[in-house]
Amino acid sequence: MILPVIMTGGSGTRLWPLSRGNYPKQFLSLNGEQTMLQQTIARLKGLDHQPSMLICNEEHRFIAAEQIRQLDVEHSGILLEPEGRNTAPAIALAAFKALENNKNIEEPILLVLAADHVIENKYEFHKSVKHAYVHAQDEKLVTFGILADKPETGYGYVMRGESLESKSEFSHNDLTSFRVSNFVEKPNLAMAQSYVDSGEFYWNSGMFMFKASRYLAVLKQFRPDIYEACKKSMQQQTVDNDFIRINKEAFLACPDESIDYAVMEPICQKIDRAEAIVVPMNAGWNDIGGFSALWQVSEKDNKGNVFNGDVKATDTKNSLVISDDKLVALVGVNDLVIVNTKDAILVAHKDKAQEVKSIVNELKKEKRSEATFHREVYRPWGKYDSLDSGERFQVKRITVKPGAKLSVQMHHHRAEHWVVVSGTAKITNDDNEILLTENQSTYIPIGVVHALENPGVIPLELIEVQSGSYLGEDDIVRFEDKYGRS
Template sequence: MLNSKIVPVIMAGGSGSRLWPLSRKLMPKQFLKVASEHTMIQETMLRLNGLDIQAPMCICNEEHRFIVAEQMREIDALGQIILEPVGRNTAPAIALAALSLLEQGNDGIMLVLAADHIIENEAEFQNVIKKSIPLAEAGKLVTFGIVPTHAETGYGYIRAANNLVSEGNSDSASLHAGFRVDSFVEKPDIATAQEYLSSGQYYWNSGMFMFKASRYIEELKTYRPDILAACKQSLTDASADMDFVRVDKEAFSACPDDSIDYAVMEPLCEAENADLVVVVPLDANWNDIGSFSAIWDISKKDKNGNVNQGDVISHNSTNNLIVSEQKLIATVGLENCIVIETKDAVLVANKNCVQDVKKIVEKIKALGRTEADIHRQVYRPWGHYDSIDFGKRDQVKRITVKPGEKLSIQMHHHRAEHWIVVAGTAKVTNGEKTFLLTENQSTYIPAGVIHALENPGVLPLELIEVQSGSYLGEDDIVRFEDRYGRV
């Protein structure tokens, strides 16, 4: 078997609205700990341990850049991070990764992975990846089809032809690794899904792919030269920003919005050289965690079929998913329900209706409420803050600053701030003065005064901030200097 290093390309976009209120626009599901002690994007990378891989590439929304960098750094897997100023679907995102690799003189085998999948049988997953490498090296565009376990209407499907596709010699583990793809099909109704399942020719479309960077660009040039041109232009005018590659917003915004399936895979299947698209079956307990019922499916249950996380007491309740972030949740006679409690919201839903959670998110947005976008606890590159109380002219925050980090040098026009150190050491700039504060010490910063906060210590800095004034919005910040490029 040929030994080629794989370049993991992790697609970390998406809003995760179907997992609200756990998932929000600024903290979607791929950055949450759903099934283990690691977040989903971390699990995506960690399940590659043992494979011969290069440093990963992550494609993410600009708003999520610091979360991606921090979470990948935590598992010692920080590679190149390409920022999308706007979402343009998977075909352009993968093009950015492929073009970036080729610019670096690296025509590597790209393993394109979504950041929000669960794969329980990692050994089988790695075995399938290894078997598929010779196919990609031979110029095939490989997609991974999930062996269906039931008639699912929430996934697209891949119809496999009877033609076996293999590369390598007779000793290769990849012999007869996959099948030529006959077609990609949309999400079916239940009757059609039953037919697909009975036929044995259909697989769930996982959205995972493997191919050489140059191979993908070649086919994109043939079938969607407009996408390729826009992506090339956006990278030509790209700029480096700390750990990130920031593509040109104007050029990328002009790029058509299309998926890799529509842009490349389907047209290629219909062409004369259709044997270039190969589906490799994957049977490794895969789940894309597209709803709360999926979390219930993969989680350990008690004798009554309940999945309880956090402070939960149940009586005569069965087959529920109950998640408590802060408060005690007590249930009596509850059956087949989802109950999710966070610091600022509670969701109660029938487990059979969880696909409609996104409609609640749409209503929250229409009302102009912030709960669709942010949690009460908001993450920043320097740490996080929790808005623990809010009035018309006052707000109280608990602020945590990571060791060695510093907030921007800033000023507010409409609010004053009181800082009380709870734990750690704070280096404070307050107007013309710079000084240290330790536990139980405080300072007052009037409106209009330039100030900054830094943690010079080796332990987290925790403080309480009390704001007062006529306007308390986050947009009342004038930044003069910022190590995270937010000026």
């Protein structure tokens, strides 16, 4: 049976300021009401498969878990990487875990997917997956090649070799699969055009399918260092709610390498190419690699504009405008990308929007929080929005989900004032436990152990005013935490 493995890593640079290091694009709703992660899981419906397994960064774990919970679907666990080491190690962790979970039943075939791809045609996606399944059962390593209808310099390419159409055992769903001849790096425009003209190249989708044991065997053959590091890291696991933690020290010793470099390219270059198969996919695929790609896949008005939020425009064409919290007005402009969030505004020509990464790099050099965090930050219990700050004070709007509780904690450098706006707050303040409702407040002195809980059935909203000599999030001493953060 198929075991979907969904990789949810990301740096949050290409769609900044919508995405950030702490909230990359797969957790955003960019092309519909569901987030990209949720769409990835939802499009699997109709395939015969086990519950999905997620590979997740430690910092993104609660966001991923909450978005799965919203779908009300089962999963096979959320494997936490202590630190990103690229796709080859991530898939190895999933392969080891899949074999561990399926010792007494048929070995699963991994369907490796990225959480941040748009696929518009679910039927064609399923068609290619079912076709690839036949090859994966035959011990092949399968990659999915996207039909290239235009030259793209932002994608790698897969060059196809001999057709397998004549072999009846590989005939399925009227698709033709091919042996992989070569993997090609991102080309210049002229070379990309020649690839498209030849008809022998596909865009490299980054999606794969193979048996867990076969992947590990090939990885061990070509990259024993990655294999051994991942094997060692999986020998010490701890389970924390939905999350599976591994040996951090062992994993940090693992090299940073993609599956293309570690496994797929060596197969094509050093042993029989019959091991690697490419299955074409024509399913409206897009990896949303930048704002131009987002504009392309979005529904447009009769002037080619994509507006999301409070936007007014006159004499404006072919522009993408996204606004979180205020009116954006445009007069007499074309081909612009304008993104307004609560703490940052991006204005770029659509053809230059890819260069936003250089802005993010500058922010990182200056150690500015906007590179990593939104003003609104999500936590397992809810979220907070930093409304204002100054010397020795900070104001936040805190939202606590029904039944959720913040950690039992104290602060060495700040006091806090809480004013309930709506809902009911159950508050522990030193040795006292109180219930507060709308328009009621309390004061938490420096050094006092305290906790905040929502015992009600509607979200709790409160305003928190912090005052003191240091207001950083690292001034939290946790004594007890239901989310395993103490």
